[in-house]
Amino acid sequence: MNHPSDTTLNTVSVPDDFHQVFLTAQNYVKNYFSTVQHNPEKGLIKFSGERYILVRAASMSKEFFDMMALLYKDRGEKEARTLSFNFLFDIAHSIGKADAKSFFSKMKVSDPIEKLSAGPVHFAYTGWASVKIHPLSNPVPNKNFYLIYDHPYSFEAQAWMENGEKSDFPVCVMNAGYSSGWCEESFSVSLVTAEIECRAKGDRHCRFIMAHPSRIKDCISKYCKKAYIKYKHYKKIDIPEFFKRKRLQDELKNHRAHLENLVQRRTDKLRKANLRLEEANIALKVVLKQMEQKEKNDKENFLINIKQSVMPYLKQLAQTNISKGQQVLLDRLEKNMNQITSPLIGKLSSKYLNLTPMEIKVAALVKDGMVNKEIAQILNVSLNTITSHRYKIRTKLGLKNRKTNLHSYLLSLEE
Structure with missing residues (x-):
């Protein structure tokens, strides 16, 4: 007869269709964590030969946000919160992807649902939270992926609540990052998770929606309208982005490259314009030189015409029988013509x-x-x-x- 733990799915709540798959994963993960080795002398904690580390929950949630708020107090609470949010999400998303990849290899599974199944169980055994997946979910390996789920006993919300402080924003950012990283690795689809309700801010539960980045806003909008969440509230829901800083840096790099390309194109245009201007100047100089040469030729032709067409007649006129006064004028005329030529x-x-x-x-x-x-x-x-x-x-x-x-x-x- 099987032990209750072998037949009862108690680490995760899923729709009936997924029950057996998750039960199999639960038994595997349970056995995985049953073999434990503690060796404080060497600073080792191992489960089934795999080394793990323990981290205080509050240091990765409430206290981390407080530290960032102190470091960035000159820039304001909003920027400190954004930096904390992005950092924790990126770390958790990366860990989720890495853990998922490791477990797929150990469990020798290839089906996306089977890959997904170990995630919530591993999540529970490592102290993040328990998981409740809602029937409305549609976990498929394409852009239509949709997962709506709760994280009862989230370590992040619990840390804020135990501190006696109420947040005005959802705080379970690492929960969101880890689960989206695991599912992204399971389904080979880019995924992102947003926490839409959080116990740390007074909601009934810590509820999340996971979807493709291009669909997440629409999914949140539809859910919030059905759940009668006020527009002004769900409009403030943070939608994280894996390594947002890298995207911004890439965009900045692309923008810089675009500007450099524009400058190069403008420079090429100016160079071509200058070349055309130089060519036009050369052509103009050629034209001016041709005009000068023509003017010179015209003058020479004019002088030649005078010498050949006028001067001979003046000489003939001088040989005719003219008066002395006419001779003086003729001499003066000949001299003036010589001066002209x-x-x-x-x-x-x-x-x-x-x-x-x-x-x-x-x-x-x-x-x-x-x-x-x-x-x-x-x-x-x-x-x-x-x-x-x-x-x-x-x-x-x-x-x-x-x-x-x-x-x-x-x-x-x-x-």
Whole structure:
């Protein structure tokens, strides 16, 4: 005849469909913990050859929150609570996954429900809490996974209650982390648990909802509406996230990479724009050079046309029978035409843009060897005016206070 403990499921409460599976797990875990070895001299506690450690419940719950509140008092109670919550959840979730993996190997089970079954029993034997799984649960290996359960005698809620302090938020964060870690490993689906009611804050029980991260909010909302929990209360329910800090760091890293990519793209655009601008500048220089060359060619063609089309006729006209007065005018006309075709005029106009038209006329006559008096008569101005113009010409040509002869210098410009 079997012992009562072999046929009675007393460490966990589950729907009838799961009774036999959990009973098998209970017997296995019971036998596992029946072989115990205490060796304080070596600081060892072993169950079935596996080393365990004992930790005070309060130090991982109420006292831990108090310590974090003290450390982060300059940042406020809310931030201290958030840091405590995330740290404890991450630790418990990791432990749950690791314990589950170890037991699957020992029990040689592969079915998700069989994997799950050892979790609540192991939970009870290690002093976390007992477990009551509700019939509305739907433990399936996909995103439709849904588990609603209670943790009677939760070590975290008990620690707060024994301290005589009532919390204004659910405190069983390690219970939530461990159970979600175990189930996540059992069903190979990302899972998260939120405590929706907690004895530490005056509720009737410590109740949890476990679901896929993308479904958890909707599951909580539906439950709270059926349970007549006020919106303002369930809106404040903490939904933990496994290694939230890592996700935030990854997001920050991705954001930084995105910004660097934007900067690189902008830099590439600027580089291309600068390249196009440089190409446009080169093209503009080519065009300007072509225009300068065309202008030069046009001037040369103009001078050639004058020499070939006008000067021969002037010479022919000089050989005809004209009066003395007409001859003087013809001579002056020929000289002026020679001045127009002379390179000196072009050089004085382009190289020395600050020479006035009158100064250019005077310079041309000086170059032809005329003295001031002759120039004054030709231009019909006073001698002093010509003297003043010559002084200004020498200054603008850089000949001031130099012994260079103006006539010689102007001749050199034609070479």
